Amino acid sequence: xxxxxxxxxxxxxIRLVAGLRWRILRNSLRKKxxxxxxxxxxxxxxxxxxxxxxxxxxxxxxxxxxxxxxRLEWMALxxxxxxxxxxxxPVFVAGFGASFEFRTLxxxxxxxxxxxxxxxxxxxxxxxxxxxxxxLLAMTAGAAVAKPGVLPAMLVIVAxxxxxxxxxxxxxxxxxxxxxARRRTRELFLGLFVLSMVSLNFLSPLMQRYxxxxxxxxxxxxxxxxxxxxxxxxxxxxxxxxxxPAGFLLNSALLLxxxxxxxxxxxxxxxxxxxxxxxxxxxxxxxxxxxxxxxxDHGPDRLSLLSPPVAAVVRKEFRYLTRNGFAYLTLLxxxxxxxxxxxxxxxxxxxxxxxxxxxDIFFPGMMAYLILILMAPAYNSFAYEGRGIQTYFxxxxxxxxxxxxxxxMLVSVLSVEIALSIAMLAWRVGLPSAHMLVATCxxxxxxxxxxxxxxxxxxxxxxxxxxxxxxxxxxQSGMAVLVAFASQILMGGISxxxxxxxxxxxxxxxxxxxxxxLAAAAVGGYFASLDALTKLAEEKKEGLIEALCR
Amino acid sequence: xxxxxxxxQKLTRRFGNLTAVDGIDLQVxxxxxxxFLGPNGAGKSTTIKILTGLLAPTSGSMQxxxxxxxxxxxxxxxxxxxxxxxxxxFERLTGSEYLKFVGRMYGLDRAxxxxxxxxxxxxMQLADRPKTMIADYSHGMQKKLALAAAVxxxxxxxxxxEPFEGVDALAAGALKALLAxxxxxxxxxxxxxxxxxxxxxxxSHVAIIHKGRLVAQGSxxxxxxxxxxEAGSKTTLEQIFLSIVGQDGTExxxxxxxxxxx
Numbered sequence: 001x002x003x004x005x006x007x008x009x010x011x012x013x014i015r016l017v018a019g020l021r022w023r024i025l026r027n028s029l030r031k032k033x034x035x036x037x038x039x040x041x042x043x044x045x046x047x048x049x050x051x052x053x054x055x056x057x058x059x060x061x062x063x064x065x066x067x068x069x070x071r072l073e074w075m076a077l078x079x080x081x082x083x084x085x086x087x088x089x090p091v092f093v094a095g096f097g098a099s100f101e102f103r104t105l106x107x108x109x110x111x112x113x114x115x116x117x118x119x120x121x122x123x124x125x126x127x128x129x130x131x132x133x134x135x136l137l138a139m140t141a142g143a144a145v146a147k148p149g150v151l152p153a154m155l156v157i158v159a160x161x162x163x164x165x166x167x168x169x170x171x172x173x174x175x176x177x178x179x180x181a182r183r184r185t186r187e188l189f190l191g192l193f194v195l196s197m198v199s200l201n202f203l204s205p206l207m208q209r210y211x212x213x214x215x216x217x218x219x220x221x222x223x224x225x226x227x228x229x230x231x232x233x234x235x236x237x238x239x240x241x242x243x244x245p246a247g248f249l250l251n252s253a254l255l256l257x258x259x260x261x262x263x264x265x266x267x268x269x270x271x272x273x274x275x276x277x278x279x280x281x282x283x284x285x286x287x288x289x290x291x292x293x294x295x296x297d298h299g300p301d302r303l304s305l306l307s308p309p310v311a312a313v314v315r316k317e318f319r320y321l322t323r324n325g326f327a328y329l330t331l332l333x334x335x336x337x338x339x340x341x342x343x344x345x346x347x348x349x350x351x352x353x354x355x356x357x358x359x360d361i362f363f364p365g366m367m368a369y370l371i372l373i374l375m376a377p378a379y380n381s382f383a384y385e386g387r388g389i390q391t392y393f394x395x396x397x398x399x400x401x402x403x404x405x406x407x408x409m410l411v412s413v414l415s416v417e418i419a420l421s422i423a424m425l426a427w428r429v430g431l432p433s434a435h436m437l438v439a440t441c442x443x444x445x446x447x448x449x450x451x452x453x454x455x456x457x458x459x460x461x462x463x464x465x466x467x468x469x470x471x472x473x474x475x476q477s478g479m480a481v482l483v484a485f486a487s488q489i490l491m492g493g494i495s496x497x498x499x500x501x502x503x504x505x506x507x508x509x510x511x512x513x514x515x516x517x518l519a520a521a522a523v524g525g526y527f528a529s530l531d532a533l534t535k536l537a538e539e540k541k542e543g544l545i546e547a548l549c550r
Numbered sequence: 551x552x553x554x555x556x557x558x559q560k561l562t563r564r565f566g567n568l569t570a571v572d573g574i575d576l577q578v579x580x581x582x583x584x585x586f587l588g589p590n591g592a593g594k595s596t597t598i599k600i601l602t603g604l605l606a607p608t609s610g611s612m613q614x615x616x617x618x619x620x621x622x623x624x625x626x627x628x629x630x631x632x633x634x635x636x637x638x639x640f641e642r643l644t645g646s647e648y649l650k651f652v653g654r655m656y657g658l659d660r661a662x663x664x665x666x667x668x669x670x671x672x673x674m675q676l677a678d679r680p681k682t683m684i685a686d687y688s689h690g691m692q693k694k695l696a697l698a699a700a701v702x703x704x705x706x707x708x709x710x711x712e713p714f715e716g717v718d719a720l721a722a723g724a725l726k727a728l729l730a731x732x733x734x735x736x737x738x739x740x741x742x743x744x745x746x747x748x749x750x751x752x753x754s755h756v757a758i759i760h761k762g763r764l765v766a767q768g769s770x771x772x773x774x775x776x777x778x779x780e781a782g783s784k785t786t787l788e789q790i791f792l793s794i795v796g797q798d799g800t801e802x803x804x805x806x807x808x809x810x811x812x
Contacts, residue, residue: 390638
């Protein structure tokens with residue numbers, strides 16, 4: 001007869017989960033490929049430590065100053081800062097965390113209460129929680145030094161505030177987990193997230209244009225913020241200093257009410273998970289459209305100029321592009337960015353008094369920026385192949401066909417993007433002089449084709465798997481990032497120097513001539529490199545397959 | 551002398567200090583349904599990866615259909631089909647798109663690729679989900695699609711790594727019939743599976759690899775004759791396998807050590 005396990009103490013289980021998280025992080029850094037990531041992590045750790053400690057002083061000083069100068073209402077601002085950081089930061093940096101599925105713990109003999117407590121405790125292991133708690137303690141210290149009598153009340157408020165934030169953060173996290181379990185939702189969310197980040201750039205011009213008229217609306221809405229937890233915490237503290245116990249009790253009670261509400265909602269979520277809620281997409285969709293697939297692909301081959309393998313890779317790349325929500329957004333970005341930059345820096349917009357940066361500078365500058373953005377994925381171009389990479393090595397083709405297909409697709413996308421951006425520039429800022437237009441177009445060919453050779457080498461040598469629509473764990477190889485950075489600086493530097501030679505020598509067509517020569521050399525070099533890269537791919541195929549099939 | 555589909559000489563693959571494949575000499579005649587067996591970690595998948603060009607051997611040589619792999623890999627790959635470990639699918643394509651992609655990669659013209667894709671999807675019962683991406687297929691459906699992709703160009707040698715794992719009984723029956731038919735028409739099938747009953751039922755010849763070394767090779771009758779057994783010709787492949795692989799007594803788990811479980 002087998003032994004029967006004894007029930008394990010909840011706190012022992014929390015300790016085990018903490019140990020598990022630590023070991024996952026440690027083991028992920030033991031891989032050879034992740035040495036550079038470890039260096040990055042150390043730098044990030046040092047930088048984060050400096051930021052947290054620095055802000056501890058700021059919160060200490062803020063709390064001390066507000067209380068000692070009698071600006072009690074302003075304490076709510078400090079609570080608001082911490083609240084927003086604690087709730088938003090985990091969403092923003094989801095990609096940097098070690099991946100761990102909290103729900104996998106359900107296989108172990110836990111009761112719902114233990115599952116809830118472990119789930120809540122798990123939330124305290126996040127950077128945002130640890131940093132926020134440090135800042136709240138610093139605030140408490142500052143408040144206690146300014147007004148020692150406030151310490152007991154401050155401790156109660158801070159304790160409730162910490163518990164409330166941890167509960168809300170886990171609640172948002174578990175809802176996000178549920179929403180993002182489906183691939184389409186995940187991609188949509190990622191898209192909206194990136195779009196919202198981009199749209200922040202519009203804030204400044206919008207505020208300049210509509211700031212004055214928006215102010216009364218903002219002031220009308222402001223009082224409603226008083227009913228949110230950070231304001232309640234600030235008001236409870238202010239009430240105790242003003243010796244208004246009723247105010248303190250009322251605001252504390254409302255704070256606790258929020259805590260109870262969030263706890264109940266979190267309990268509901270965890271209970272659903274505990275009962276075995278299935279949130280991911282299932283293998284078989286509920287409803288399927290039964291219809292034949294015949295007779296729709298017999299038209300003339302639009303890619304008949306290409307060899308069948310190259311055409312197949314181009315088609316596959318196009319299909320992957322159309323099914324990657326994030327890639328779609330990167331295509332939307334360039335014209336958007338041109339609009340943003342032209343609003344801020346150039347052209348005839350009233351905010352720059354009609355004396356923006358000239359089109360001769362703005363045009364090549366914007367093109368360089370676009371190439372910087374759009375070429376970045378080329379340095380890890382096999383990222384989304386997954387196990388499919390094996391097909392390239394089992395099929396009867398030379399790897400140059402794969403590289404050619406991928407590069408052709410990228411160049412086509414770049415051409416469309418650049419054409420759109422030039423149209424946007426012409427509308428917003430105006431076109432540059434003819435010699436600058438020709439020089440920039442030749443420089444575009446030079447920098448793109450020149451980078452493609454290096455990017456192909458980087459993709460083969462430093463591959464890193466990425467998943468569509470995933471936010472967590474989506475990082476390029478550290479070396480690929482460095483190579484891309486160095487290559488782009490080199491290309492950008494060469495191009496900038498050549499562009500300015502026109503001014504220095506007094507021959508405006510000199511840069512155009514130089515870039516045409518360089519572009520021809522880059523194209524020649526690119527085709528010459530394909531065979532060497534094919535050989536390299538053969539040598540590196542084990543590493544490539546291992547990295548992408550993981 | 552039959553035409554040889556696969557021949558290897560002292561094929562070896564080392565990973566650092568570990569020798570995963572240790573000087574194996576395989577001989578598989580054309581048209582054979584060949585089972586390649588071995589316990590976990592014996593070197594089966596490594597061997598298949600080497601034979602299909604996914605992994606380079608550390609030393610040794612191999613010829614497929616008489617063509618030296620190292621000298622003419624593209625020509626060899628044109629003749630073989632593979633269902634690799636993990637299936638090697640592009641998950642963001644639909645089944646139809648993937649088959650068309652693979653067909654074109656093997657150099658088939660568009661019309662042939664289109665026709666064969668439709669026939670294979672029909673045969674594999676995957677045609678009713680034309681817009682479903684492979685990522686949303688079940689494991690069994692992915693397996694069937696990987697098989698379809700492996701045969702779309704009509705290979706002369708087919709390498710299958712655990713082809714029936716996760717495939718339902720109906721589809722497995724149809725696939726087995728298809729594979730048997732292919733061998734009748736001269737295709738060589740090189741198959742690994744942990745389900746010895748399947749190998750015994752399908753394969754005419756078997757090789758067993760153990761700790762990277764080829765420890766047995768031949769027809770089932772030859773292997774049966776090679777071991778002493780009271781049952782004689784009724785010896786099952788499982789008994790043959792255990793008698794060869796478990797000879798040194800270290801492979802069988804010792805149940806006595808798990809007395810706390812019983």
